[in-house]
Amino acid sequence: xxxxxxxxxxxxxxxxxxxxxxxxxxxxxxxxxxxxxxxxxxxxxxxxxxxxxxxxxxxxxxxxxxxxxxxxxxxxxxxxxxxxxxxxxxxxxxxxx
Numbered sequence: 224x225x226x227x228x229x230x231x232x233x234x235x236x237x238x239x240x241x242x243x244x245x246x247x248x249x250x251x252x253x254x255x256x257x258x259x260x261x262x263x264x265x266x267x268x269x270x271x272x273x274x275x276x277x278x279x280x281x282x283x284x285x286x287x288x289x290x291x292x293x294x295x296x297x298x299x300x301x302x303x304x305x306x307x308x309x310x311x312x313x314x315x316x317x318x319x320x
Contacts, residue, residue, distance in 0.1 A: 226267045233260030247300045247310045251293065258289045 233256050240253020262285050269278025300310065307314045 226263065230260050230264045230267065233257070233263065245312045247303065247312065250312070251296055251300070254296070255289070255293065258285075258292075262286060262289075 237253045237255075237257030237260060240249060240256060244250050244253060262282055265285060266275075266278055266282050269275045269281075272278075303315065303318075304310060306318065
């Protein structure tokens with residue numbers, strides 16, 4: 224079974240969400256799609272090279288980093304929403320300070 228088309232589809236959807244969406248939550252979903260595609264590509268390359276234990280440990284580190292990125296991004300989204308009562312990225316241009 225070949226997973227590369229699924230990996231490329233996740234990458235494409237993630238990049239599409241990052242480039243075309245204006246809502247911060249939808250941008251976060253695009254970022255997560257992109258990172259899940261990278262994790263899947265990492266694990267699949269380990270399967271193809273027969274070094275699954277090494278790539279699984281590396282994938283756990285990547286997932287931990289993803290969780291930290293999501294936590295920081297959600298904290299920034301929450302702070303922005305408290306200031307502007309909006310999640311639109313166009314409203315970010317009005318912030319000063």
